[in-house]
Amino acid sequence: MSVKETQVNILIGALLLNGFFGVVGFFVVEDYFPYLGGILFGVIIALLNFRLLFLTLDRAVKMPPAKAQAYATSRYFIRYVITGVVVYVSIRAQHINVLGTILGLISLKLVIFKTQLFNSKAYFKNIFKRKEEK
Amino acid sequence: MEPITGKALVLAASAIGAGLAMIAGIGPGIGQGYAAGKGAEGVGRQPEAQGDIVRTMLLGAAVAETTGIYGLIIALILLFANPLIGLL
Structure with a gap:
């Protein structure tokens, strides 16, 4: 699978997962629209950060190792500050629910786990299979 | 000197x-x-x-980055939306 395909898969997965969170929130959360706004805000920033991460790494691998190390670390802190501003804004703004934003930001990790790590049914079957069984 | 109040202690902590x-x-x-x-x-080595x-x-890197975000969220919530003050 190419890097572009991986990114598209993760983008689609993140949108689907957050759509699911949005639907579940409709039945669970009292104040629905701030929650939905939070999810939307969170997932957009998470996806933009993910794209920024790709651009950083794509550029870093063409550099000398020592320079790549400093470059990747400095870019990480820029993305970290962006995330910090986003969380701060969602805490301060009344019309955005901070829990929705956090869910949107973190959903990317769940999508990566689902699409890249736990993507084989045989893996789940083998968990409950005893080694002595043939 | 004023005594330390519960709220001040929670904020400092x-x-x-x-x-x-x-x-x-x-x-x-x-x-x-x-x-x-x-x-x-x-x-x-292998272009x-x-x-x-x-x-x-x-x-x-994307998975690792989320771990940093957890800490950031905890810090920002403690500073700007502290749930502990409401318990006093």
């Missing part, structure tokens, strides 16, 4: 807690930098594997 939580943000930065350095070495290297590094 929250500020210290927020500072400690921010330490979690340093680790992924160092780790990502280290991975990028090794990735650059790998691409230098045709660049796509695979970037892809693996991208997924690893």
Whole structure:
């Protein structure tokens, strides 16, 4: 699978997962629209950060190792500050629910786990299979 | 001298807690930098594997970055939306 395909898969997965969170929130959360706004805000920033991460790494691998190390670390802190501003804004703004934003930001990790790590049914079957069984 | 109130104590402890939580943000930065350095070495050694290297590094770095975000969220909530003050 190419890097572009991986990114598209993760983008689609993140949108689907957050759509699911949005639907579940409709039945669970009292104040629905701030929650939905939070999810939307969170997932957009998470996806933009993910794209920024790709651009950083794509550029870093063409550099000398020592320079790549400093470059990747400095870019990480820029993305970290962006995330910090986003969380701060969602805490301060009344019309955005901070829990929705956090869910949107973190959903990317769940999508990566689902699409890249736990993507084989045989893996789940083998968990409950005893080694002595043939 | 005024005695220390419960609220002031909670706020002071929250500020210290927020500072400690921010330490979690340093680790992924160092780790990502280290991975990028090794990735650059790998691409230098085997240029045709660049796509695979970037892809693996991208997924690893994205997962690692979320760990830093956890600490950041805890710190910001302790500072700006402290739930403990309401308990006093």
